[in-house]
Amino acid sequence: MKLALPSGPFxxxxxxCDGTIADSMPLHFIAWKQALAEWNRPFDENLFxxxxxxxxxxxxxxxxxxxxxxxxxxxxxxxxEARHGSWVSWWFRISPLRLGWSFGFxxxx
Numbered sequence: 001m002k003l004a005l006p007s008g009p010f011x012x013x014x015x016x017c018d019g020t021i022a023d024s025m026p027l028h029f030i031a032w033k034q035a036l037a038e039w040n041r042p043f044d045e046n047l048f049x050x051x052x053x054x055x056x057x058x059x060x061x062x063x064x065x066x067x068x069x070x071x072x073x074x075x076x077x078x079x080x081e082a083r084h085g086s087w088v089s090w091w092f093r094i095s096p097l098r099l100g101w102s103f104g105f106x107x108x109x
Contacts, residue, residue, distance in 0.1 A: 027053065031083035036063075038079060039071045057081055 029048050036043050041063065051059055056077045064071055 025049070028084055031080050032059075034083045035076055035080035036071075037074065039069070041067070041069065041071065 029043075029045060032048060034045050040093075051062075057073050058074045060071055060073045063069060064073070
């Protein structure tokens with residue numbers, strides 16, 4: 001995807017790189033649920049939010065240790081990221097905030 005920046009007297013451009021403007025946490029949760037479902041492991045939504053910000057590998061390792069599982073950390077991490085990427089791609093196609101990303105935001109003169 002190529003982003004066309006508008007011309008004009010902009011002091012800055014603001015890009016939402018994951019959750020700054022748009023709440024992308026639900027997309028992460030869906031991705032986690034789908035990736036973990038491949039290993040028959042449900043993921044509680046409350047726990048997901050408590051662990052928000054933890055590295056992916058740490059979450060998988062913690063689930064393994066806590067629940068006596070043997071999920072392959074790297075494989076599950078790749079599946080989670082692939083699922084998240086597909087949801088982000090879908091979100092870009094339907095999100096009205098996409099306009100803000102496409103045209104930038106004006107700050108100052």
